[in-house]
Amino acid sequence: MRATVMYGAGDVRVEDVPDARLIEPTDALVRVTSAAICGSDLWPYKSMEPTPEGRRMGHEFIGLVEEAGADVRTVKRGDLVVAPFLWSDGTCVFCREGLHTSCLHGGRYGDPGVDGGQGEAVRVPQADGTLVALPVEANDALLPSLLTLSDVMSTGHHAALSARVGPGKTAVVVGDGAVGLCGVIASKRLGAERVILLGRNPARTALGREFGADEVVEERGEAAVERVRELTGGLGAHSVLECVGPDDAVLTAIGCARDGGAVGRVGIPEGDTIPGVHQSFFANLVLAGGPAPARAYIEELLPDVLEGTIEPGRVFDRTTGLDGVPDGYRAMNDREALKVLVEP
């Protein structure tokens, strides 16, 4: 079959790989109908050391179950399913608490021996604990939005929950990437009274406004913090969603937070430490977040997507076949595309 393999920074190839097939009786074989390139795929795209083996890429996908292992109970051949960006057993102590990202028997797509989502098919380990069957057809107009549940929409939701967004609160979203924009959706959905989006890409912030952002702040760093403080009576925001990752974005997020408020972090940390400890400590900020337990959130968010209440699929602004994946990486890395949908 054909699949995407990264061999080093900037070196993404679509090539023939061994066909995906069941190995464990808990596996399901999923024929991918749509997949995505993730902002987090750009980290290795920028920095990966060259390797002759390469790494299979992609962790967001929807597909049709082609074959289910003997022990699989919850999905069957012919089901359209969405996969969260990590696989999980659904039964361990963490999965039962809804923290599937810490599953004791889970793992990542693309790890040695595991397929990636940017390919024709995927062997999904722990299918019962991982896959969620979708009550739509494979050509449904809702598919792009359903696909975001695998990662970006769930991650935006995690940022908002971690930042303790709720009714009557002001939320600041740091970053106008796909996750930040989903953070805007999630904040409005959780009842935020006011959402301020930090970003300066006109097309993205315009979409952010359509998603519900009340204000857009184009400034960065200290100037952004000042502007947010002006907009919040000098106090800062109750909830800040950090959707970028690098230290300067984290410092901006901390600076925008009101004393006693919360910063929900979903941007992958860049360094070894969290900056701004004196600011966060003396302001009694809560710092929370991490990888989103998308498996738990898919069930929570699915009704809203099916009803059309939220439309996170609008973050996709380019669609390509499998052969166009390398150029999709380039386009996202050059900020030419916001998020690329792949139809293998």
Next chain:
Amino acid sequence: MRATVMYGAGDVRVEDVPDARLIEPTDALVRVTSAAICGSDLWPYKSMEPTPEGRRMGHEFIGLVEEAGADVRTVKRGDLVVAPFLWSDGTCVFCREGLHTSCLHGGRYGDPGVDGGQGEAVRVPQADGTLVALPVEANDALLPSLLTLSDVMSTGHHAALSARVGPGKTAVVVGDGAVGLCGVIASKRLGAERVILLGRNPARTALGREFGADEVVEERGEAAVERVRELTGGLGAHSVLECVGPDDAVLTAIGCARDGGAVGRVGIPEGDTIPGVHQSFFANLVLAGGPAPARAYIEELLPDVLEGTIEPGRVFDRTTGLDGVPDGYRAMNDREALKVLVEP
């Protein structure tokens, strides 16, 4: 009057200073009956740059109101009162939310123009928003415990709340100082199923056991983390109270936490950053805490002290007059005394 002044690291003097007196109509003049030396006083004791003006010391005290300003409504001459370690107006948006440490019109004892608690008397600004009248006599046996409400017991409670201690949870307390020991009390009080105390001073950990610690871990750093993981089925603790401050203690705290758990920080940060970001991020830890809003907690904890349900005053293991304060600093710095009670 006589009061404690620090002129630099290791240079603590008790000397004559101008008598405390009312300045604003919202002030109260409090004749100190008991005060304390705080672990946080040891930071300047270790590191303060020499200064000819000196700094007035002490922020934990109980005393009798000698005179109340014209606008003071809630305390009157003759009242025995306890002061939280910061003063606050009680009316601003943060005070109304119970976050008196972020009071828009509050401040610190010992700042220029404000007395310190380790002296004969204190002008307390914003008396209505700051002082809490105590329903006991000035010679009551409960006074040491009541005095801890001004800082250490409230701070231990803040650590426990920030670490989300609750019924059925395992709490780890990092540090066997007075705050850590109060964190043990607070954890049991909030219903922790099991409390593990990290410390190696036999007298202190013995007191910790009397306060309710189920286990004591004497190891430090990685060895302590390993031991805590052994004690918690490999998973770590739901709640970790970081009651020390330096980076190695914070790393230990993070290492002891269970995925999805919380670290409540009350130890004053040493560096500019929080270490261990990859551990805390990928484990979805909550990092919370800061200076304790003691003013809010005094009212919450007071009934338990008055009923004798908790006895945090047992952390005091030495009592001195005002002249003995410099030696009290030395004794605490040398870990010869756990916490020193001052009776001016």
